[in-house]
Amino acid sequence: MQFRNYWLIMSFLAVFAVSGPAQAAGESNASRIVSIGGSVTEIIYMLGASDRIVAVDTTSVFPAEALETKASVGYMRQISPEGVLSTGPDLVVALEGAGPPQALEVLRESGIAYEKIPNSPDTDGVIEKITQIARLLGKQQQARQEISRIEADLALLETAKKSISKRKKVLFLLTAASDRMVAGGTGTSAAGIIELAGGENAITSFAGYKPVSTEAVLAMKPDAILILNRGGHAADPSVISGNPAFSELPATVNNDIFAMDGSLLLGFGPRVVDAGWMLAERLYPDLNRANKPAAKPAPE
Numbered sequence: 001m002q003f004r005n006y007w008l009i010m011s012f013l014a015v016f017a018v019s020g021p022a023q024a025a026g027e028s029n030a031s032r033i034v035s036i037g038g039s040v041t042e043i044i045y046m047l048g049a050s051d052r053i054v055a056v057d058t059t060s061v062f063p064a065e066a067l068e069t070k071a072s073v074g075y076m077r078q079i080s081p082e083g084v085l086s087t088g089p090d091l092v093v094a095l096e097g098a099g100p101p102q103a104l105e106v107l108r109e110s111g112i113a114y115e116k117i118p119n120s121p122d123t124d125g126v127i128e129k130i131t132q133i134a135r136l137l138g139k140q141q142q143a144r145q146e147i148s149r150i151e152a153d154l155a156l157l158e159t160a161k162k163s164i165s166k167r168k169k170v171l172f173l174l175t176a177a178s179d180r181m182v183a184g185g186t187g188t189s190a191a192g193i194i195e196l197a198g199g200e201n202a203i204t205s206f207a208g209y210k211p212v213s214t215e216a217v218l219a220m221k222p223d224a225i226l227i228l229n230r231g232g233h234a235a236d237p238s239v240i241s242g243n244p245a246f247s248e249l250p251a252t253v254n255n256d257i258f259a260m261d262g263s264l265l266l267g268f269g270p271r272v273v274d275a276g277w278m279l280a281e282r283l284y285p286d287l288n289r290a291n292k293p294a295a296k297p298a299p300e
Contacts, residue, residue: 029138030091030113034084036076037095039269040117041066043130044093046146046270047139055087057098061263062271081106093133095119119268121192123154126272146270153273153293161198161280163288170194170283171202171222171251174209176235178243183212189266190226196272197279198287199224214245224283225251229259258282 034055035041041060044053055071057079073083076095081103084092092107096119108114115136117129127147134143172190174182184190184201185208191201202222203212227235237257246252260282264275273293280287 030089030136032087032089032091034073034087034089034092035060035066036073036079036092036098037117037119038062038263039119039126039129039267040093040095040133042267042269042271043133044137046130047134047137047142049137049139052137054089055084059263062267062269079103079107081110085110085112091115091136093117093136121187121189121268123150123196123272126150126268126270129268130270150270150273154276156293157196157273157276157280160277160288160290160292163286164198164284168199168223168256168283169202169220170199170224170226171217171220172226173235173240174228176227176239178214178239178245181212181214181217182209183217184209189268192268193265193272193275193279194226196276197283199279199283217246218249221250223250223254224256224258225249226265226279227257227259228262228265235259256283 031052032054033044033049033052035044035053036057038057038059038061041053041056042062044050045063045066050066053066053070055073056066057073057076058067059076060066060070071087073087074080076098078100079094079098084103084107089112091113093115094104095117098104098116104114115132117132119125120128127150130143130147130150134140172184172188172194174184174190183203185203185206186201187207188209190209191203194201202220225237225240227237227240229235237259240246240257241252241255251257260278264271265279267275277292281289
C-alpha cells in the first residue's frame with residue numbers, strides 16, 4: 001500500500017472509529033449504501049431502493065443507469081477501501097467473493113455497517129439473496145412479491161424442460177483463446193445456469209474455473225460450447241469453430257457454439273429464470289415455449 005494511501009485510510013478510520021468495528025447490519029434505515037456485486041445492485045433496484053445507493057462496483061451493469069448515475073468503487077474483487085469510504089456510506093452490502101481481504105478488513109474496522117451476501121449459484125441462492133437484502137432495507141413485502149414471481153416463472157421453465165428428449169453436454173469457456181482456455185467446472189455459476197437450462201456441464205472432474213487443454217476439450221466432445229459476448233472475456237464463436245483442431249467436435253459440426261451476455265447468464269440475480277429460458281431456447285430449438293413468461297421491464 002502506498003504511504004499516502006495508508007494515511008488517507010487511517011484518517012477515514014479515525015473519523016469512524018467512534019462507532020467501533022462494523023457489524024452485520026440487521027434491518028437498517030441506511031440511506032447511503034455502497035452496493036458491491038452486480039446481483040446485489042440489481043436486487044436493490046428491483047426492491048425500489050435505488051435512491052439509497054451512493055456507489056456501485058463495475059459489475060453492476062444492470063440496470064445500465066447504476067453505473068451511469070452512481071459513483072464507482074472499482075471492480076468487486078479489487079475494491080479500494082478509501083474509495084468506498086470517500087462516498088460517506090452508512091452501509092456496505094457486498095456479494096460473497098468481494099475483496100481483496102485486506103480492503104474488506106479496513107471497511108469492517110471503520111465502524112460502518114457491513115453485510116456480506118451469500119452467492120450460491122442456484123435459484124435457492126437467488127431467493128436467499130433477495131430475502132437477506134430485503135431484510136436489510138425493510139422491503140420484505142416487495143421481496144415476497146418478487147420471490148413469488150421467480151418461483152412461478154421457474155415452474156413454467158421446469159414444465160417446458162420436460163419436452164427435452166436428450167440433454168446436451170455443454171462446455172462453458174470463460175476465456176476461449178486456444179492457448180489459454182479457461183473452463184467452468186462444478187460449483188460455478190456456469191454449471192448452475194447450464195443445469196437450470198436443462199443441459200449437463202461438460203466438466204465434472206474439477207471445481208471452479210481452471211485452464212483446459214485442446215486435448216481435454218476434444219476428449220469431452222461437448223454438444224455445445226458457451227462463451228461470453230461482452231466484458232473482459234468476450235470472444236466470437238469463430239475462435240472455436242475456426243480452429244481446425246475443433247472441426248470434428250459435435251458443437252462445431254452442429255453449429256452449437258454461441259456467445260451470450262455474461263452478466264445475465266452468470267449473475268444469478270432476479271433475472272435468473274430469464275437467463276435459464278434464454279440458454280434453454282438456444283440449446284433446444286424445439287423447446288415447448290407455450291407457457292414462457294412475458295419479458296419484464298428493467299427496474300427503476
